[in-house]
Every structure is written in structure tokens, then in C-alpha cells.
Amino acid sequence: MMVRRSNFLWLLSALLIYGGCAVNAQKEAVDSITIDELRMHMNFIASDETLGRDTPSQELKITCRYLANLAECYGLKPLMPDGSYYQVIPVEVSKVSEVKTQLKLTVGPYKEVFRFPYDFGTGGRSTTEGRVSGSVVFVGYGLEAADQGWDDYGDLDLAGKIVVMLEGRLPEEMSAKFGRFLRNRATAARRKGAAAVLTIINPERENKFTQTDTSFSNIESMGRYRHDYGQASGRQTIPAAQARTFLQAEIRHDPAAAILGVSRDQLNYMFAALSRGEQVPRRELGERNVELILQPAKRTVNTQNVIAYVEGSDPELKDEYVVIGSHPDHLGVRNGQVMNGADDNVSGVVAMLEIAQALLIESPKRSVILTWFTGEEKGLMGSHIFANNCPVPVEKISAMLNLDMICRNDPDHLYLVASKLLSTELDASIHDMNDKYIHLNFDYEYEDPNHPDRFYRRSDHYPFNLFGVPAVWLFCGTTEDYHQPTDTIDRVDFEKMLKVTQLTYLVCCDIGNKDEMLQLDVNPQVTTRGRHNIPVQLQIQR
Template identity: 30%
Template sequence: MLTASSMLKPFALATLLLAGTLPATAQNAPTKVKIKTKTKGAAATPTTPDLSQTYAALIEPAGLRAHLTVVASDAFQGREAGQPGQKLAAKYLVKQFAEIGLQGPVTGSDNPYLQHFQLARSIYAPGGYLKVGGQRYDYLSDWFSYGPMPSPFLTETASQPVFAGFGVEQGAYSDYVGLDVKGRDVVVIMGEPQDERGRKLLKPLGRKADYWDSGLRKAALAKAHGARSIFLMTFAPADAFRKQTAQLGESLREPAFSLPDPGPEIVDTVAENIPPGIGVYYTSQDMGLALAGTTMNGLIDYVRALSRAGRPVPAGFQAPTAAIFLPQTQQPLTTENVLGFLEGSDKKDEVLVVSAHYDHLGVKHDTIYNGADDDGSGTVGVLALAKAFAQAKKDGHGPRRSILFVLMTAEEEGLFGSEYYTAHPVLPLASTIADLNIDMVGRTDRKHSAKKHFVCIVGSDKLSSELHSINEAANRDYTHLELDYHFNVPGEPEHIYYRSDHYNFARRKIPVIFYTTGEHADYHRATDDVEKIEFDKLAERAQLVFHTAWALANREQRIVVDSNKP
């Protein structure tokens, strides 16, 4: 699963830096989490064999263990995207798909099971700075960036920043009215505009009361207006900002990845990840004020005037010219998704996608991160599902709809494998009925007792009520697991819905279910090893995915898209 540190630390840091510095606002009322526990009941005796039960039973702990012992071995060196271990893993997975009897659906590739694409790997070099008003602000001291983005400032670059208030736009309220920011660098205040009584001026969007507290949503909006970069001004004085930056330490120096060919742009109104093609930088209060061309008193006067007016007002100050230098070394990498195709019968032109990501974190400081649960568990689960469906077809009981099994790469770097696939699909997205995505299903998280047989369900009701009902029926009739929806509630703080490959299908309006068991003590640690996997529970969870996939692939009507929950 995509780490929260690579996607969400900007939120956490911004929240930390803003704490106690802005007027208090009402907190969201707590959401009651509903966990559905399915009781085991006897199904009606069928007059003919229950084929879903028959072939789900082929998914066994021993087979899962045999594959995972290979996939999560030291020989694959942590399967980091673009590295030799990932190539070895891809070769192994291709061999399994071919032996199962799946077709390779990729045209124009040297291997029809492999969808190759390019990544750019960028590492920040020492010496970055920003000069404004005769003052130098050093990178990783007074400002920092997060996420997979090439630097737009590889040489010292002249800038004429534009101050855009809080950097928000909703309905008639827009901080960008009258501003030309195309190709320029935008400076905005973290947080949201408030009235004189400290209440937010903008109504919550959907169910997200804190929608514009997100610096990354502000970045996505700035990008939509054509900005080159955005500087997000926190309210942390220089010393406090430097202390917090130091605590983040090496994570700010890790390589950043980007997708040079992301495909057609998708307008994403609930984006939680860093938008490509724009620099996103967090600044100390001191540097932010200097970039905006004002003082703290001047900024307070601006915010008070805005609060009284209830709408954007002229700032009364002018951002001065600046010079920015942010060097990087950039390396192109080739990586690949692994795809296996099982053709359907009378409804073969409609496609169900079953996915997991097979990459992990690679080798760090001479230590191999094997990623047995993340996401070796999902990877071998997909192999088991593919084998069961392929056997059903060999026995004359193949699915009516086609099924595409996709093992994604570069999920850990930013969901890039699924981003590339959904932008360059080998089968039309218009014909894709759903994505069932499996990521981390081999362990018990901190929330549950080791005796619990459970799985967390995420996203099942966000686009299709039928998909949600089908999954619940499959569990009720067959697997009898506790279905835990605590990651699926509005305002869920871990943002799990946005952190695995299903999301790139969902943002293209394809219904999804994300199956996971959440984080545990070994999440993104070198100790995520095979011996800690609970293979009996992994088999049960994979069987639930199988039963849901069986129903989706064989029902008479394609599931409806009848919802749009944020």
C-alpha cells in the first residue's frame, strides 16, 4: 500500500504547524463506525453443484504459501520499481500466468504479458535555495517539497510570484479572479478563509468539512490555472519550521518518482495525492511572508478584511521578484505491469479487472524489504484467483465476462502502475465493469483480535450500490467474514481510499472494491516477512474476492453506476 508518508505527510505537517495559530473552528462530529458481522447460516441445498463454491475451494493456504515464499524472498530484492528485483518478480509472474493458461493481452510489447512504461527517478542535490528581498532561504531548512515531481528550477530561475490568498475556489468564491498565474509561482496561505466569528466561509464539499485544509488540493487547483509551482505558507516561525523539517529527516531526501507520460488529464475533485506537473513546496512563516511581500501585520490586515467582506479582497501588497534554485539528478527507469487475460463467453466484450501491486520498497541501507504482506499477499491472491477461474474455464464453466488480472508496478512510488494502465488501457475502460483490488490481506492489524476472521472493505458503495450488495451477499452466502467498514467512513483520517491502485479506476468512474486488513507493526519495515503471514485467513479473504468476482462475471446485467460519494 502507498505509504502515508509519501502521500499524506504534507497534511500532517501542515496540521502540526498550524496548530493553535488560527482561530478555532468547530470540529466535525464523530462518525459512528459500523462494522457488520455476518452470521454463518446454512445455504439452501442446490439442485446442481454450486460452481462458485467448487472453484473458490481451489484457493488454499498451501498454494498461497508456495508462491509467496518465492515472491517475498531475498532473491527478489524487495521488488522496487525499475530495479533488478522487480524484473525478476515480473518474470516469475509472467511464467505463472502463462502456465495457468491466461493470454498475454498487450500488443506492441516484446512480451504480451508485460506493459512497459517509463518513470523518472529524481534525487534532490545539495545547495537548493530561494532568494527574495535580499534574504536567502535554504532548501530543507526554510522550505521543502514532497512527492513525485521533477524540479522546475534546475538552474537559478527568476520568478515573479503571485499571492493568491488562501488559494481556494468554490462557487462564486475564487482567489484566482483577476490573477494571471500561467507559468508562474503561486503563494497561498494554509488553512481556509473564515468570517469574523472564526467560522469557515465555504460550505463543506460533499462530506468533507476540511476540504480546503488540504495543501494538495490547493496545488491541484493552482495547476488547473496553469501555475508552475505553489508555495504553501505555514504559520510556523523559522525555528519551529526547521525543527519540524529536521524531524522528517531522511524522508525528505528520498528519491522522488514521476510519470513522464501520465496520459489524458483527469479533473479530480477529491484528489488526495500530489498532482503531477507542478512543484509543491511548504514554507516557514518567515519565508512565506517574504515571498508574498508583506509582514505578519500586513497579512493579518488582509485576512481581517477578507473576513469582513466574506469574499476575496485585494491584498494591498505586492510579491517581489525572487530567484529559485533546486537542483536534482534525474534518471529514467523502465518498469512494467504484468497482465493476464481470461476471455469470457457470451459477454466477453465486458471486462472485470482483478488487481494487486507486486512492487515493494527494495533495498535500503543494505537491508532487503521483502513486503510479504505489502503486497505479496495481494499478488499471490491474484495468482490463486486466476488459477481458479482458469480451471473453471478448462472444465467448461468459464466466466461469461472476460477477466483481466493485473499485477501493478510502482504503486509504492505513487500509484503509477495503475495510473499508467488506466490512461493506456489494453482493453477499453468503457467496457470495464469494476476493479477488485487486493492490497495487504495476510495479517491482523492492531485494531482486531488475532481470533477475528475479518477483512476491511473500502469503496464498495461509492460508485455502485449493486457492487456493494453483491460483495455483502457473497460474504453472507460463503465466507462469513466480519466485514469492517471503518476505512470507508467520511473523513477517515488515514485516507485509505486514496492509497492503492483501485483509486485510479474509481477516479475514472469505474466501480471498485479495495480489500485490505490495514497496517500492522511491520508495515513498511524490513520485518514484513513470510513467516508472519496468516495463510488460512489470506485464503478466506481471497475466496471472498473470488465469489464476488464470480457473481460479477456471470450475472445477466452489468452492474450500475448509480452513486458518486466523495
């Protein structure tokens, strides 16, 4: 009996010592996440010198090299088959020819040619090559929301026409009311058969062009990435009969006044009416004809995801994974201004660097993949590519934690997007770790896939959800600096950023240490992970 009792006491002591060591190691890991290091990395990545890290760009490549070098320096392992930290993605880029691109106005015998990029631009988009011409139709704000009491199109025939609309801004309460309709104005015109949409820039932008004597940006860029998941998406498509060349451009006020046959004062009155929430009357201008010629030069270049991992501590569970992701790309330079993207999304990028170091102090039983996705701002390109060409079996990914915009607004408030959609265990883990250690207040306003602002589909967690992997977007919400040149480091709340970073590390370890992968217990149609879930997931988002 004494021998057995001694063995029991020895085992109990060992377990207590081991448990204490584990707790102390995790505390050391959490304490290793510091504001000083978050700030240090952000000072470089969000600096003017990285020129907004457009996809693709040399500055984004430099940022990715910085991340990969740090991953190697820290001791993270490469995951790609070639032994590198890069998942290389070829993309097509284009730049508009300033010589061959023109906008021409014809009114009877009168002709006027406007120059690119001084009188008009392409809004920073990769352009479709083409030549279109047609009579002019002015549609005011170009908003189609008849069920909300606003329709700028009525029974206008737009087939083959050049549609002109105002950029402008509605009062804040009206912008909130119309929501998603505002993002689809050009799409509405295209669906009705328009050959082109010319958008008249707002007075603020016009004044800035005049004061700084600058022109529209004309940098080499790529178009928005579209991954074809089939017809089950319910995505609004253009009828085949209307799938002809469709062009878009932005125009300054002098050419706009000439095209509409109005004075600058009348144009200013239209913008003023719009700012008061008043509709600007639509008009058909059949006697005025516009020809738009866009001629881009195209080539193929590479961009890349940066992927590293920390091997799990359990010899059996290390072949299962938790993925943490963020995107280092932003919007580049627009109209001569650097779009630094400190919150969107250098905040998530540098948080992952700190989490990586913490994981090397105390890692969970499962392996943790850290992925910095390219091209989020171009249609979630990097995360779609990763999910569809995953370097590990996607069926072995327990969960994905997405860090995108984590350092603004209320210091104790955080949105959770998609945490409840596939697994109750994911949301429970977040709450458990938060209640024990961090104490943020969670908000589920954007959880619904069919919310008018569609946040569920707007960040890098989304492709993982399509594959049936429980994924959450930790999100501070938008601000007046969202996608503006004012999203700079001086506006960052580093204390909030620290809390979210620590929470993410703790949740990663909690999920990574569970006996089983997270259960898929919400949607009875999604019970296993894998590509077969895509039609089901797309169908619920109609």
C-alpha cells in the same frame, strides 16, 4: 403426453446434472486455492533478494517476469495488442550526484559544508534539481492545525526562507487526532513560500546511523506519479507566485545542531518534548544562512503492468469483463534495510496467482482480467495508466476487485473500501458470497471518500471509480509494520489470506455470471461507465 413427459424429465435431469457439475467445478476451483501455494509464491516475491521491488527497479522487473511466466504457464491469455503480457510504461528516474550536491551553513565569517549522503539525504525521493539559499526559520514540528489547537507557523514570514522542522513522533492519541495534517507539513511550509524544508531525522534513526556507520540511501528512483485530471479535483495547489524552486532534504543531528545553533542535548530535549505532545517553540534565525544544492542525474527507463485474462464461457458475455488487481511494487531499500512488503502487497499479488488457477478450473460467463499494477507506491501509476489506456473498452468492465494488504490484524475482520459508492449490487454480491461460504466480518470505516486518512484514494481501485466502474478495495487495515522493514512473511496470517482469496474468486464468479453488468444505482450523476465521470467523481471528494 408420454412423449412430452419423457422429454421434460430428460431436460430436468440434464439441468440437475449440469447444475451439479457446475457446483462441483466451483468447489474444486475454491479448493485449489491453498495456503501451501500462497506461501510458496510469497517466499520468493517477499524475500530479501527482491530488494523491496521499488518502481522502477531490476528486482521489480524480475518479479513481473515471474508473474508473466506463471500466467503463460497456467494458460492465461495475453491481452495487449502486441501479444505480450506487459503494458510498458516509460518513466524518468534520477540519482543524486554525490559530488555536486551540498548543504552549506554561513554564520557571519563562519562557513561549514555538509556532505551528501553522509550528513544529509533526500529521503529516497526523486529530487528536483536546484540551488536555493536563505535565512533559517525553525518551526518545531511544522504542524499547521490551528482549528485543532496546534500551529507551528503563526505569523512567520517564510518567503524565500530555509525551513527546519523535526521529524519526531507525537503520542499515539495526538497522531490520530491530527491525521491528515501530519502528512502535509512540508506542503504547508511550501505554500507559505519556503524555498526549502530540512527535516531533522528522529533520534531512533540517528542512533541507527551511528551504530551501523551507514549513510542515507542514494538509489536511482522516480518521483511520485501525478495524473492530471484537470482542475476539478480541488487538490490544494501552490499559488503561481510561489511556484519557484522548492527543495527538501533530511539532515542528521550534528548538522542540525550546527544550523540551529544548539547543542545535541538541546536537540534531544526538543524531541523528548514532542514525544510528550508538547509544542517546541518556533524561532527565526536570521543571522544563520543555509544554501542547498541538489544535482540529480536523470534518464528514462521502462516499468510495466502485467496483464492476463481468462476468457468468459458465454459467447456473448465474454466481451464484458471483471478486473482483479493488485500491486507487486513496494518501497525498495531504505537506509540499508530491505522493505519486503509481505502484506503490502505481496499478499494481494500471490492471491491473484491462486485465483488465476481457480478461474481456469471454473470461469464465469464474462472474461476476467488479472492485472498486476506497477507503481502503486508512487501515486497509483500503473492503475491510472491502465484506466486511461485500457486494452478493452472501460465501458465494458462490470466491476473491479482490488487486493491490497489482506493478511494481517483480526483473522475474521476485513475492511471494504468503496463497495457502496457506485453500485449496491457490488456490495450485495460480496455479502452474498461471504454469508454463504466465508463468514468474515466487514467494516466500512474507510468507505467515506472524505475520511481524514483518505484511504479511498490510496489504492488501485481508485482510478476505476473515477471512470464510473464499481470497484472495491479488500483491505485488512494498517499495522505497526506498515511501510516498515518489519513487514515480513513471518507476520503473515495465511489462514486469513486464504479466506480473502477464496472470497474474491467467488465474488468474481458471481458478478461475472450475472445476466447484466452491475447497475450504477447509487449516484444519480453516474449512470454509465466512462471518462465523462471523472469531473463528477473528483468533485465529490473535495
